[in-house]
Amino acid sequence: xxxxxxxxxxxxxxxxxxxxxxxxxxxxxxxxxxxxxxxxxxxxxxxxxxxxxxxxxxxxxxxxxxxxxxxxxxxxxxxxxxxxxxxxxxxxxxxxxxxxxxxxxxxxxxxxxxxxxxxxxxxxxxxxxxxxxxxxxxxxxxxxxxxxxxxxxxxxxxxxxxxxxxxxxxxxxxxxxxxxxxxxxxxxxxxxxxxxxxxxxxxxxxxx
Amino acid sequence: xxxxxxxxxxxxxxxxxxxxxxxxxxxxxxxxxxxxxxxxxxxxxxxxxxxxxxxxxxxxxxxxxxxxxxxxxxxxxxxxxxxxxxxxxxxxxxxxxxxxxxxxxxxxxxxxxxxxxxxxxxxxxxxxxxxxxxxxxxxxxxxxxxxxxxxxxxxxxxxxxxxxxxxxxxxxxxxxxxxxxxxxxxxxxxxxxxxxxxxxxxxxxxxxxxxxxxxxxxxxxxxxxxxxxxxxxxxxxxxxxxxxxxxxxxxxxxxxxxxxxxxxxxxxxxxxxxxxxxxxxxxxxxxxxxxxxxxxxxxxxxxxxxxxxxxxxxxxxxxxxxxxxxxxxxxxxxxxxxxxxxxxxxxxxxxxxxxxxxxxxxxxxxxxxxxxxxxxxxxxxxxxxxxxxxxxxxxxxxxxxxxxxxxxxxxxxxxxxxxxxxxxxxxxxxxxxxxxxxxxxxxxxxxxxxxxxxxxxxxxxxxxxxxxxxxxxxxxxxxxxxxxxxxxxxxxxxxxxxxxxxxxxxxxxxxxxxxxxxxxxxxxxxxxxxxxxxxxxxxxxxxxxxxxxxxxxxxxx
Numbered sequence: 001x002x003x004x005x006x007x008x009x010x011x012x013x014x015x016x017x018x019x020x021x022x023x024x025x026x027x028x029x030x031x032x033x034x035x036x037x038x039x040x041x042x043x044x045x046x047x048x049x050x051x052x053x054x055x056x057x058x059x060x061x062x063x064x065x066x067x068x069x070x071x072x073x074x075x076x077x078x079x080x081x082x083x084x085x086x087x088x089x090x091x092x093x094x095x096x097x098x099x100x101x102x103x104x105x106x107x108x109x110x111x112x113x114x115x116x117x118x119x120x121x122x123x124x125x126x127x128x129x130x131x132x133x134x135x136x137x138x139x140x141x142x143x144x145x146x147x148x149x150x151x152x153x154x155x156x157x158x159x160x161x162x163x164x165x166x167x168x169x170x171x172x173x174x175x176x177x178x179x180x181x182x183x184x185x186x187x188x189x190x191x192x193x194x195x196x197x198x199x200x201x202x203x204x205x206x207x208x
Numbered sequence: 209x210x211x212x213x214x215x216x217x218x219x220x221x222x223x224x225x226x227x228x229x230x231x232x233x234x235x236x237x238x239x240x241x242x243x244x245x246x247x248x249x250x251x252x253x254x255x256x257x258x259x260x261x262x263x264x265x266x267x268x269x270x271x272x273x274x275x276x277x278x279x280x281x282x283x284x285x286x287x288x289x290x291x292x293x294x295x296x297x298x299x300x301x302x303x304x305x306x307x308x309x310x311x312x313x314x315x316x317x318x319x320x321x322x323x324x325x326x327x328x329x330x331x332x333x334x335x336x337x338x339x340x341x342x343x344x345x346x347x348x349x350x351x352x353x354x355x356x357x358x359x360x361x362x363x364x365x366x367x368x369x370x371x372x373x374x375x376x377x378x379x380x381x382x383x384x385x386x387x388x389x390x391x392x393x394x395x396x397x398x399x400x401x402x403x404x405x406x407x408x409x410x411x412x413x414x415x416x417x418x419x420x421x422x423x424x425x426x427x428x429x430x431x432x433x434x435x436x437x438x439x440x441x442x443x444x445x446x447x448x449x450x451x452x453x454x455x456x457x458x459x460x461x462x463x464x465x466x467x468x469x470x471x472x473x474x475x476x477x478x479x480x481x482x483x484x485x486x487x488x489x490x491x492x493x494x495x496x497x498x499x500x501x502x503x504x505x506x507x508x509x510x511x512x513x514x515x516x517x518x519x520x521x522x523x524x525x526x527x528x529x530x531x532x533x534x535x536x537x538x539x540x541x542x543x544x545x546x547x548x549x550x551x552x553x554x555x556x557x558x559x560x561x562x563x564x565x566x567x568x569x570x571x572x573x574x575x576x577x578x579x580x581x582x583x584x585x586x587x588x589x590x591x592x593x594x595x596x597x598x599x600x601x602x603x604x605x606x607x608x609x610x611x612x613x614x615x616x617x618x619x620x621x622x623x624x625x626x627x628x629x630x631x632x633x634x635x636x637x638x639x640x641x642x643x644x645x646x647x648x649x650x651x652x653x654x655x656x657x658x659x660x661x662x663x664x665x666x667x668x669x670x671x672x673x674x675x676x677x678x679x680x681x682x683x684x685x686x687x688x689x690x691x692x693x694x695x696x697x698x699x700x701x702x703x704x705x706x707x708x709x710x711x712x713x714x715x716x717x718x719x720x721x722x723x724x725x726x727x728x729x730x731x732x733x734x735x736x737x738x739x740x741x742x743x744x745x746x747x748x749x750x751x752x753x754x755x756x757x758x759x760x761x762x763x764x765x
Contacts, residue, residue, distance in 0.1 A: 050661060052657075052660075054591075074664070081666070091681065091762030102666045131761055
């Protein structure tokens with residue numbers, strides 16, 4: 001039971017109205033898909049999980065990650081990574097700089113090796129020096145994924161992560177993301193309104 | 209720590225204002241122990257009331273202030289209404305934007321060199337009119353204050369235009385105008401009936417700032433305004449400078465009177481808004497489709513161009529005088545160019561520039577730190593500043609400088625504090641802070657906060673997110689805000705003069721001190737140096753991010 005991500009009777013309300021309520025267990029390597037129309041509070045749930053809920057919201061419940069209660073912790077101490085529909089690569093840093101931002105402190109040579117390996121894993125060998133703005137959408141999405149994974153999170157949140165990509169790249173990027181997180185045994189919560197995303201994820205689906 | 213910054217910022221901004229008003233009230237009531245006067249007594253108020261120039265000086269303050277504000281607002285409304293979205297407007301905007309940072313004193317000198325009887329315009333007209341000597345009319349310093357008003361309009365039009373352009377998108381002008389025009393309204397009539405009311409509501413505070421500032425400006429009034437009597441604010445500064453310390457009581461009474469005058473003018477303006485709004489509603493609902501549209505459009509472009517040209521051509525004439533050899537009336541050009549004036553004043557300009565940048569750099573650095581601290585505290589709290597905070601930001605700008613700076617000097621004197629660099633920086637900060645905040649606030653808040661979430665989810669604490677992500681990404685706006693701060697500080701005349709006690713000589717105080725002397729070459733040198741000091745930081749604010757991020761396309765908009 002200590003394994004994975006547990007959402008214990010979580011509910012988020014705004015001005016007394018409950019937007020989303022959920023009680024769920026996500027095992028390592030499993031994807032929990034949360035579906036619903038826009039404005040249904042899907043992104044509010046992710047904000048709650050990652051710890052950036054605006055003060056106007058009232059939240060109840062607990063978030064247990066690997067047996068650790070992270071409910072009251074600030075975002076940077078939770079060990080929860082997040083990918084948005086935009087890649088949000090830092091535009092002032094190079095591709096390698098973005099990956100380095102995610103990497104915990106380590107000797108320089110080790111960092112360089114880790115960054116090179118991460119680039120190679122998603123087929124972007126030798127692109128470290130590039131300006132992120134010169135990459136294609138699919139390439140940027142893969143860099144964002146590796147940046148998140150290099151921080152060694154214990155869980156991953158996906159906020160409509162493929163909706164900005166064109167149909168061709170969407171399928172390819174989707175399979176890269178799901179294969180990578182399954183490899184690493186990360187519990188994943190994904191919100192989306194695309195049924196294909198849910199199907200490809202293959203886990204439980206809850207509708208809010 | 210960061211949670212205390214908003215309160216600290218308020219103190220830095222309003223503390224000197226409060227101290228200054230307190231320091232004016234007591235001497236106005238005859239109480240200034242530091243100079244040997246024990247109150248309370250009504251003597252100072254009595255002397256002010258008995259001053260024969262009081263009515264005339266007060267009238268000048270009101271007419272020039274209200275006149276300049278009405279004219280500036282009118283020109284901006286005509287230009288934006290008639291031309292926004294056209295190529296002519298983009299051109300006018302490019303012409304006017306850099307003029308925002310030209311110091312008031314330099315713009316006023318340029319205008320004086322243009323319109324004086326021996327000025328450049330008179331030289332153009334001379335062959336046609338047959339003037340062999342400058343015509344004997346009082347153009348600069350006319351008793352009605354028209355030249356003063358023109359100088360203020362030339363400087364306030366760029367300010368209001370930029371404020372209007374920043375607010376315009378929120379009024380959704382395209383949709384309203386499209387509806388109006390499809391109903392058969394002319395462009396101008398449709399704009400004034402549908403867009404202007406919403407736009408005015410957005411720029412109301414900047415308009416009040418223009419009114420309060422125009423009513424109490426000192427440096428422009430010293431250069432372009434009448435002298436017998438001068439405007440009330442100029443007279444207050446004269447009394448402050450009198451070696452007879454009892455005149456300070458008179459100056460303090462005048463300062464309080466100036467505050468009341470501006471307060472009454474603002475109240476009247478506010479009442480006028482209501483009357484205009486009622487009349488405007490009746491006009492808008494009346495169904496008239498066209499009201500001299502073509503003529504008004506033409507007027508908007510012509511007046512806007514004249515406002516821009518009066519400053520740019522004025523600066524060019526200043527530059528020409530600064531390198532002129534012999535230049536006699538009515539020649540359009542000097543007989544030769546020489547670097548003699550610059551060489552003669554090189555030491556003075558260098559010393560003035562050092563003081564100018566020292567004060568500007570310290571004040572701007574403090575203002576930036578406080579502003580970023582406040583905005584960051586707001587971000588971390590996750591709650592935006594209320595509407596009341598916007599009023600507080602504008603409060604020091606709505607306060608006439610002559611109302612609280614004389615009192616601040618008296619206050620420092622009474623407190624036994626040494627006047628000099630530190631207090632001058634504090635006085636500059638009162639004006640630098642609001643402008644830095646207004647400049648940085650919008651881009652700071654427009655930053656996509658998901659970057660902060662991503663950085664935090666990658667393990668970065670709030671400090672690292674601020675220093676390694678947000679500040680570098682916002683380097684352009686931060687440097688622009690710094691340039692705004694430096695330009696505001698460079699242009700300050702009265703705080704430097706009164707609080708510096710003559711020991712802090714900046715390019716601005718030196719330039720304005722030359723106004724009465726009439727040495728055009730020296731004025732040209734100092735006014736140009738002053739303008740350069742205000743414009744240089746803007747050039748750097750454009751250049752530095754362009755170089756630092758030359759390989760980062762995502763940061764070039």
